[in-house]
Amino acid sequence: MPAITEPKLISGNANMPLAKSIARRMSVHRGMSVGLVDARIERFNDQEIFVEVFENVRGEDMYVIQPTSNPANDNLMELLIMVDALRRSSAARITAVIPYFGYARQDRRAKARTPISAKLVANLIESAGVDRVLTLDLHAAQIQGFFDIPVDNLYASPVFALDIEHHFKGQMDDLMVVSPDVGGVARARELAKRISAPLAIVDKRREKAGEIAEMKVIGDVQGKKCIIVDDICDTAGTLCKAAEVLMENGATEVHSYITHGVLSGPAVERIKNSVMKSLVITDSIEQSAAATAASNIRVVPTAPMFAQAILNIWNGTSVSSLFETETLVPIYEGMYQRS
Missing domain, CATH: 3.40.50.2020 (Rossmann fold)
Structure with missing residues (x-):
């Protein structure tokens, strides 16, 4: 089924250079300007996170770019609050693009009376209102099974x-x-x-x-x-x-x-x-x-791969095609010339 709306990107503060690179690469692929949705993400004096989206996102296909890297808790909360803001603004679909999935090393109980924090994080992301997750090289592949929504795990x-x-x-x-x-x-x-x-x-x-x-x-x-x-x-x-x-x-x-x-x-x-x-x-x-x-x-850089993956999700086409080296050669446009 062909997409009706254009994909829209929004980014937290965790890795803004990567988000801008993905937007630039998508602009090249689309032949039109793809920018980041204008939003304000700030902290109050007590370090509470506040998000305000300045553009209309009603009925839009939204992609939230936010690795949950150090500081993991702050970046995770930013992701959850951004998703909640988009959900309450009537976004049609929200995909969390998490290039680095924090807490992934806590994927099992190594000893008694310890948490499975990766599962807890998966629950939080789903409860916030995410419809799909796009990530890169999960520490443990079984984390995909912690979610009851589609998870696309790209490989480096x-x-x-x-x-x-x-x-x-x-x-x-x-x-x-x-x-x-x-x-x-x-x-x-x-x-x-x-x-x-x-x-x-x-x-x-x-x-x-x-x-x-x-x-x-x-x-x-x-x-x-x-x-x-x-x-x-x-x-x-x-x-x-x-x-x-x-x-x-x-x-x-x-x-x-x-x-x-x-x-x-x-x-x-x-x-x-x-x-x-x-x-x-x-x-x-x-x-x-x-x-x-x-x-x-x-x-x-991973921006060429993430940009293509986002476009494939938006178009409803295969993401697994990006697992093949041959598929990435044209995507990385002259960066690597194969003999």
């Missing part, structure tokens, strides 16, 4: 595959994809398959939480350019340690491709001083000045 691996083929042209036979832990093997295998590279695993063992006792490499990385793949880099302790272990086991270079650069605490300094030649992250989270200034941290 097709974009990473394009980036790797571009930056390692002529060196593809030397590459080895590495999972930094056993739990991330499926994600690493997916990228390894895309670039036809072998797979290794760094097996880490902890004596207690936050403290790594031992790391061993499963696989032969001798003489290989290693590419560590993961979904989240938080304090970067495990990542930098894994890079050291790989170098000690004969790797010639270590690069990392991580979807969400949380980069909290000492992460940026650790990465700058590590043996890693590069850390590649997406712009799902707005980065600090220190991170963008670091010589070995590079950001790849």
Whole structure:
């Protein structure tokens, strides 16, 4: 069924540069100006959040762009209050575009008397009035089942595959994809398959939480350019340690491709001083000045993929087509030329 209204975008304060990039990219695709809906999102003196939408959104197909990154609670409340404002303004459909889904690491009860916070957040988002969720590389795929509304989970691996083929042209036979832990093997295998590279695993063992006792490499990385793949880099302790272990086991270079650069605490300094030649992250989270200034941290854009996904949802066409590297080549328009 063809869409009648145009898609309308609105953004919170969590990642305004990404929202503006998505709007610009959609303008290119549509051949007409697509801007962000004019709204006021501010805090009262007691830090309560207030939202006022200045444009008529009655009967509109709305897309709320808001990652729930640090500060997670503030950004989550912004999302919920924006959705409530749109619902009470008679928007026809509201899609929450959440490039980084906070609380995703709390997806199960690891021990007694603990919450499943990811499920609670899903309940809050649904109760606020969201009709659909669009996100990127959920930490745990089963979180999609926490919702009783459609959830489209995009993947960074097709974009990473394009980036790797571009930056390692002529060196593809030397590459080895590495999972930094056993739990991330499926994600690493997916990228390894895309670039036809072998797979290794760094097996880490902890004596207690936050403290790594031992790391061993499963696989032969001798003489290989290693590419560590993961979904989240938080304090970067495990990542930098894994890079050291790989170098000690004969790797010639270590690069990392991580979807969400949380980069909290000492992460940026650790990465700058590590043996890693590069850390590649997406712009799902707005980065600090220190991170963008670091010589070995590079950001790849997700706006082309999100813009196309939003248009596909609006048109009622397939979002899963964006899981294929070949589909993204024209979307990334000359950024990555394939031989």
